[in-house]
Amino acid sequence: MLYPENLPEKLGFTEIKEWVKKECLSDYGREFVDRIQFITNYQLVERYLRQTAEFKQLLSHDAPFPAHNFFDLRAYLKKITIEGAWLTEEEFFWLYGMLSSIFQCISYFEQRKGLYPHLEVLFDGLQTDKSILTRIEKVIDAKGKIRINASTELQKISDELVYSEREAHKRLQGIFNQASKEGWTGDGNLTIREGRLAIPILAEYKRKLKGYILDESATGQTVYMEPAEVFELNNRIRDLEFERKREIIRILTQLTAEIAPYIDLIFACQALVAKFDFIRAKALFAIKIEASLPVLVNAPVLKLYNVYHPLLVLGTKSKDHPIVPLSIQIDDTDRVVLVSGPNAGGKSVCLKSVGLLQLMLQSGLLIPAADFSEMGIFKAILGDIGDDQSIESDLSTYSAHLSKMKFFLEQAKSTSLVLIDEFGTGTDPQFGGPIAEAVLQQLNHKKVRGVITTHYSNLKAFANSTEGIINASMLFDNAQLKPLYVLEIGKPGSSYAFEIAQKIGLPPQVIELARQKIGDNQKKVDTLLVDLERDKKDVYTLKLQQQKMQAKLNELIIENEQQKAYYSENKKHLLREAKQEAKNIIAQSNKLIENAINAIKVNKADKEKTQEVRKTLTYALDKLIDTPETTVAAKTEIKLQDWVKFIDSDAIGQVIQLTKKNATVAIGELISVVAIGRLQLADSKSVKQQARAATGYAYKYDSDFSPNIDVRGMRTDEALFALEKAVDRALMLGVSSLQILHGKGDGILRKMIRAYLQKFDAVANFTDEALDRGGTGITLITLK
Secondary structure, eight states: OEESTTHHHHHTHHHHHHHHHHTOSSHHHHHHHHTOOOOOOHHHHHHHHHHHHHHHHHHHHSSOOOOTTOOOOHHHHGGGGSTTOOOOHHHHHHHHHHHHHHHHHHHHHHTTTTTSHHHHGGGTTOOOOTHHHHHHHHHBOTTSOBOGGGSHHHHHHHHHHHHHHHHHHHHHHHHHHHHHHHTOBOSSOOEEETTEEEEEEEGGGGGGSOEEEEEEOTTSSEEEEEEGGGHHHHHHHHHHHHHHHHHHHHHHHHHHHHHGGGHHHHHHHHHHHHHHHHHHHHHHHHHHTTOBOOEEOSSSOEEEEEEOOHHHHHHHTTSSOOOOOEEEEEOSSSOEEEEEOOTTSSHHHHHHHHHHHHHHHTTTOOBSSOTTOEEOOOSEEEEEOSOOOBTTTTBOHHHHHHHHHHHHHHHOOTTEEEEESSTTOSSOHHHHHHHHHHHHHHHHHTTOEEEEEOOOHHHHHHHHHSTTEEEEEEEEETTTTEEEEEEEESSOOOOOHHHHHHHHTOOHHHHHHHHHHSOHHHHHHHHHHHHHHHHHHHHHHHHHHHHHHHHHHHHHHHHHHHHHHHHHHHHHHHHHHHHHHHHHHHHHHHHHHHHHHHHHHHTTTOHHHHHHHHHHHHHHHHHHHOOGGGGSOSOOOOOTTOEEEETTSSOEEEEEEEOSSEEEEEETTEEEEEEGGGEEEOOHHHHHHHHHHTTTOOOOOOTTOOSEEEOTTOOHHHHHHHHHHHHHHHHHHTOOEEEEEOOOTTSHHHHHHHHHHTTOTTEEEEEEOOGGGTGGGEEEEEEO
């Protein structure tokens, strides 16, 4: 239930619907927008929201959706049910396009089976039959015109008509050429008058030519004559044209009768087109306002984080005017939030944001809030917003407010969301305040949920001492005398009446006189609120700083964990290699020792021979144990242009780019981005060998080109364009590997990129990056 009836208009929901309508392609889809209503069934709300969320995901990250022929043909389809009626060529063409779109949609989702389950449900029960398209294709061509061979009779008439027109034109051209030689013709060439071919003849020579005058020019100087020689031929052409029209009507009537048995299926397809048009429009609107699907709860709960009023987003999207996000929570503990603070400080926007977003959610629209926000289902939204003074009903402003309070007290329940703007205003504050407090007490007793804005001090005090109601205020910078539009939960706010009056430019003597007229207690309360507001602002600033520091700490913790995992993995790898190497050394040492013993035995322990064998054994063992790693230069700091060696392989390359954690290394014509921890400086001998091996080619490096391509946040078509451009440049520069950073997400962008890479003959292979360096969020490409 929504109360009053104009509540959607007051909250701005009517404007929201108009924005959604702009995204629709058909009138039928716009009718669905007009029928949007407040829904209290949790399963229904969830279904509509998930359909919209899936379509948003589809539009943002998948291939283009086939929505080219979303026509509204209901007016034409009614003709199919009338006996003897027929659809025109153009109407059949539109019907064919609409039905084709439905079958394309079916195919689109079949290729993505299970990816969009809530949208796939829309096809349940739809009986598909492509024979309708086949029937239409036999009669109507791709341009929407009837085919000449649609029937044998039409083909015969068309051929005879072409022949007759050609013959008539040939004869008429000959007469025209002769008349031109005689100087009888006026300006122009052969023309058509009253559907018949005619010759322009100067009026003074009209008696020179036998024929019929069909028309004359505006000046009367030229007449248009049909020569008698072609009169019968033109008559035949007219007859053939009438015959052709009659045959076309017969064919269209027959085709209309053939598809009449499928009328229920056609209407079902038309309704499905409208539904897709409607859901697509909601998804496009969600993208426009950066909306998302919150966590849904089947209870009257509302926990909003980083909320934006959608109309403010639409109004300021092109301006350099950032909107401050709002966070507010309504649950079993804090059921009613009492918002106070200065005028023009954002109290009403806060209240309307809560009401509008709840109404949008329960109408199947996504909301501009963080996706970890929680929102539930309310059975009613009751609002008292603005001035509802009524001359017809003999109601004053305050009487109108009281009438609504009466309704709230009678109808509101624990599942109702109550929104009251400027509670208690419209009458003497001495009486309005206590009445508002009494109403609030009764509403709290009924355990209603809601947001209430006020300036009354007694309501702030009541909220402070009453369970279920919590104070909140809009922060105000009393140094610069301007609102901050930030909602702070837990403390009431001052109205800053004198400060705002001072900013407006009210004379100082007037402000001072006003200060003298208010009571001492009120002065103390207002001063206390101002001090609290100042403290809140300081606390809020410290809170923001703490959040930033906490976010940085979290990043460092994650980075540390990743480093630990990386080194742990490498440690295991090195130990495995070391153990294997030790086994190899021991095995080879045993062979050398056995050979030495055999040599000594053969020489019968001759002293000199024994010493020689022992010397040979010692040299062989030293050479066996001395690994290439012991020759690495003592220099450990890696710089730009240094030659480096991979710790876990024999590859040697030169550093061409360097960041804090990674280095871009050129290994011949191969470019690789690796962690600095995987590199060590190469010894001069290895560098000389690499240089000799590299003789004969020069590394073609472009300083503007990077082998790392970041496509996160791009639409699919943008990402594929960037990928194609990068591959082309890599091939031109001789770069043999690329890194595509697409992120993990739902994996759709990764899937589309890999499908696209298969089309490149120049791509040798592609695979995921190592788990510790991005895993499935990065694709490594090797070029031929």
